[in-house]
Amino acid sequence: MSEQVVDVVIIGGSMAGSCLARNLKLKIPKLKITVLEKKKNFDHGIGESMLEVFWDYASRDLGLSKYLEANYFYKHGLRFFFEKEGKNTPVSEMSEMGRTWYHAIPAHQINRAQFDEDMVKLNEQIGIDTERGVSVSHIDVGEGEELHRVVTANGDVYRCRWMVDASGLSSVFAQKFRDVEKLDAHPVSSAWMRVKNMRDLDELGDSAWRERVRFTNRSLSTNHFMYRGYWVWMIPLDAQTVSIGVVWHHEKSQVSIKNQKELEAFLLSHTWGKELFGHDYQIVDFGALKNMARVSKTIFSTQRWFRTGMAAGFIDPLFSSGSAWLTDLNRMISDIIQTDIEGDQQQVARKVAGYDVYAHWWFNNFLFHITGNYHGNYDLHKVLFRALLMDYFGIVMPAGVGEYWKNFSNLDSESLEKLKTIFHDDLRSGGAAYAHKIKDELAEFLDKTGDSLSNNIGNFHDVEIPGVYMKNSMNRGIGLDDNAIKEMRFSIEMESIIAASKVVAEHKKTKLSENDIAVIEEKYKMGEINNLEDAIKAARLDREIEFF
Template sequence: MMTQKLSYWDVIIAGGGLAGLGLAKQLKQANPELTIVVVEKQGFPRPRAIAKVGESTVEIGSHYLSHHLGLMQHLKDNHLKKFGIRIFFGAPADDFAQQDELGASQTFGIPTYQIDRGDIENHLADEVRALGVTLIDQADILQLDTRVETDSAHDKQLVIRTGSGEQTLVGHWLVDTAGRAGLLKNHLNLAAKNEHKSNAIWFRVDRKITLDDWCNSPEWHARCMPEGRRWLSTNHLVGPGYWVWIIPLASGVTSIGIVMDDTAFDAAAISDQTSAMTWLAQHQPRCAAAIGDARFLDFVVLQDYSYDCKQLFSDQRWAVAGEAGVFADPFYSPGSDFIAFANGFIGSLITAERRGQDMRVQAVVYERLLRSIYQNTLSLYTGQYGGFGDRVMMGLKLLWDYSYYWGVLSLLYFRDALCDFEHIRPLAGELHKAQQLNQSIQALFRQRAERRLQLPNRGVFMDQYQIPCLQFFNKVLMEEPKLPLADELARNMAQVEQVAEAVRDMLGENPALEISPCERELLGDYRLKILGNGG
């Protein structure tokens, strides 16, 4: 059947969520002359608290949203400032203060946010339209082609159907940001599995859950400054093989997720709202009681959610970003980080090509770089869920994972080096060494996780804010650079290597259930003297 309308574009973006709208704005800011169309299946404006994971941000994703997309004021005015990641361990106790806590007593300097995806996507939609981007919503994609015969370089094609009929969009570039639909992945046979096996149940309830109300102890409340703000954290309730997230949204809605490895998932047998609440009542009764009779706004069960993609960027002018490409795991909330990485690489490729540069080597380097970041991120989770209820392992794990994330990856992103072809290539040797170090430490965590420990409750508070190296890494990111990037990276890596040595020493003690001297130092005020003053 012949379509009725034909239009030509520099860039066609299939998918109008955070990844697609963010890319459209980024491209327009860098190249105002570009003609861009974004095609989205759902309608605008979106409802608040839409059924998407990815409400919590960490430093790279927040930096991307606030600085690269210019959303700082919107984030401050319309979303919740996050109080970091917080984990509660141990068997449920009559007094919540008796459960072990891992988190920061104060927020580190770089702001992160709990974002309402509906609000931020509505705001971005308005902004990209104001910049001259065409947004076609409530559109079904009927056909996609990456190589069609035309008389120009516009050889990508999307056939869509809206309420006004069918139309064909012909473009120079085609970018898939349409999430798990995997448009380009299916079209080009790019789907790939990975070795991480995990499962998730998530839902939203129309109730604000204030975790601070779970304890009356003045001493417990005084652990954090300001008091009464724990509920703003991404709170995790953990056990062997599973973790539960509690994420607040500015709309008053709370996002709840139950994430499990195969062993825990098979035992839980969760398939609907009733079985989810039954499981919570047994394993995390305070969470179940806090949900109470709240109304469920949605409910999703997703098995084996982690996946790979054979290729993400092509010098043939197509690309994949967001969940349309790779997805590792929701722990540490890396989704917006990967949007930032991919959109930065894609923007750099499109800009280079428009300037007449040969982008073939650039496309290969960016592909390898993002794949390296993905594999490094995946290593944080693979085979480690069994240890999520183990406060010793997780105390060390978060120390290591934060140090690596802030000291290496965040440094490169905050210095705008990742997507700068000329800056990133000379750092390849140091980055390879860093990746090997990370892999060796993650292997130690996997060995510990095999024991699936849940240590007896001691009511300890592991205060990450007291760790000198974490203070140092975070402070560096907020400051203007005082050294060339290569020297900054080498200095940070020296600190990261000291953290690695501390982790090896403590895990090497192989402590039994009774607390060891190493654990006592870790769990007391969390000052690892081996790290010196962090500077």
Template sequence: MTKVDVAILGGGLAGNLLARQLRREVSDASVMIVEQSHERRWKVGESTVEIASHYLISKQGLSTYLYDQHLPKNGLRFFFDTERKDAELTTMSEVGTDRPPPTPSFQLDRARLEQDLLRMNIEAGVDVRIGAPARALDLEARTFEVDGQTVHARWIVDGTGRASTVARARDLRLPMEEQHPIASVWGRFEGVRDFDAIMDPAWRGRSRWVARALSTNHFMYPGYWIWFIPLGRGITSVGVVGEKHVFRRGIRTPEGFLSFLREHGAVASMIEDAKGLDIEGFTQLAYATKRFFHGGERWALLGDAAAFPDPFYSPGSDFISLECDYTTDLVRRDLAGEDVEDRARTYDAFMQFRYDATMLLYQGLYPCFGSYDLMRVKLNFDLGCYYNLWLDPIAKGDHLDESFLMKELARGPETMAALSHFAKLFTRTREHLSATGAYYERNQGEFNVGVDCLRPWLDEVGTPRKRRQIRARTEEVFNYGRREALKLLGEDDGKTLRLDQFVEG
């Protein structure tokens, strides 16, 4: 029998990042990766945002590698079309930065990244088993078979993606088809038109110091959105995410996907000379889990093996970062002789809270996506909340402080109530804009940098702040969202509300 401290099932992004972090931070721990596939292929999840990028740099030490082998990202960028879907790209209203982002993020070729991480882990002493699946998994005994051997692990970590080996063994999967029924189709293309080769002076002038081509570019429509993500070496990821009624019969074929994309004038102009390389899809994207970590049974779920909310705003790698941090901390403490059951419950509760709060950004709100006027408000609001409430504590390491987490969880119902009220406000605004014929009114010729309520205090993020300072910034963001939505409704009352009033609704 082979004994290891941590056995990671799955050698994708999540499993490899955890293995690397364990070798860097818990160097005495023995680590095994079991990956059944010999092939490292393209995958979605190519775009990172700030929490994941902070993790990749500060915890993984991968900054030089990422800048050398992948692409820096110039933030998220959003384009808005006419109702007829015939606007030229240069006339579309746009939300996106006009200067280099204040925090780094990256566009990742997942196949190359996972192959390189496997190599790094082998060099770091991780026992990597490729081409042989884990069989006869017994979570009570924490054993499984691989390569004809029985392996006993102190910890078993599931990084098997949507196969979700541990989650299925423990019946942890919670379907979200009714709560958030969305699907996706995507592929990789060669020869996509360069956003920055468009020579229109006004178009080039408004983005000022940044290359649009390095952004995650979104084309926004009521009920769905289309992404363009550069992967380097002439390859671009193109996909659509939306409510299920968008996905007509045949869209999951190369011809059907191209036909759908070509119905959108600006999108069609970007792929006019492009060659499709592959096509994939999911008929249902979102799902949840009953549990992320179990300290008593010593197992953990990472990435898609645990839960997935929605790809809008690219939160997937953020979740992986948190899960890897928490799993590493639990393993470290357990190997040092600490009873980690209570801490695992706290980490699990926070991940559940984080997932539920993230879902409130999307559920029932896809019909809002096609209106520049409304999404300008929502995008600025969501970014302000992200920086102030989520990125800030993680950048300071507070997410590993159990007392901090307990306080956040105690405030959780208030946070959820406030975010729920904003979701209802955005829905009411969308209904008003549609009813009055104003939904598409400013979808051409407008530009917003996307940091309306963030820029004045951006430098504070990640620095020591009192709780009252954080609450004051939250109040500012909430009042921005309320004020701008009420303006669209014609109901602006000029009031500035206290934070507790947003909880009350």
């Protein structure tokens, strides 16, 4: 047994913890940082598909741009496949949604076991101590200026000024503070495995199918196979290995997978699964998580303890939000610690309170997007996914890279309480929430057609976001203010209602003219359109359509 005094103890040494340790050391070189990791060897876990904001973080804050380019695949976007309920459609006949162009802002597919192992070595080179095979038995929070105590299972004691929980869903702080809420509104579980020697997705289909994605590559995308109540991911890790797994909603599907054999059989029950697994596949390992969705009540504390990554909250692997979540949390934690070192305790308190409000808004915003996407419907996804991309690239990402969250440190407690109310209302009304409302109205229309999944076969949608909606991200959040956010939210609403109107027209074997679209835009701006039925009437499609 021993006792050490350090500046920062980070409990958990996988991606969130190791990145935070590196972030802090590069930002404040004098800090003495110890990372305590319970695993002797890192394994394969959820979180291989990175979002663009993580590349910005890894490149600018962590000095890892060359490392990423040298070791991991460039991600060719998110790609979605749809079919009907029979699960008997060849992949080349499934409806597909994905981009045909390279993105201006990079992102990568990460082999997590490799990344986590490499980060330990890279961090050691700059003076960060990572202790492997060390479990934390309990923590004591220091009162006032007293140091915290972190006690390991073998009796070693670490005393520190700042303490961070990056230990994942098994969260050490959750056991201490009992303040983690499981999200009953989104009851999901997941099972996954790594598989070698699967067939290459781009080798299937005929030449026209292979060529329609132009300069992109399906096998380098984060692929999603979407169904009612569940979805399957497939992510490339290296030239021979893919990560493949399923996430299921307990109330919307009958899926329940307990072991590797059940997962293998489930995937092979789909025609595309038989095609991609082929005859030479080799399963490397298996993992699973039950009831994943949860969030911590407190993420940043004035008592100098913080949470990051899955220890702070987790929703669902859908849309790969985990890397963006840890990016913003780590940047905010680093900023709070820097302010604490500078001795401005009043500003530390403001940042803790403000950043906590921002973090919970961020989490609830993504939660809202994800919970509405277990419909397995190609037409509905066209409407929702565009809204998600506009929200992410127009608001969430530029707010992160532009450090919009720093504005929250200037607000007093009364203003923050008002902001919470505004956020609560906004998440349930305008912007992306409006897109979900339109999606629900479109779903009602499609149900009346008698075959709501008719377009799940044989269609292709090129996901393209006009430059005007990318400008906030391309400008790294410069100029992002309340007005810019309101403008983007309005654009999300208008684009969603136009996209849904186009779907209605397609199902009635007609097409919106440019004039129809202009009329919908004008009437929406004037407040004369409040729902999808109003838009259909504005375009005079109601002459042919019995809507509701």
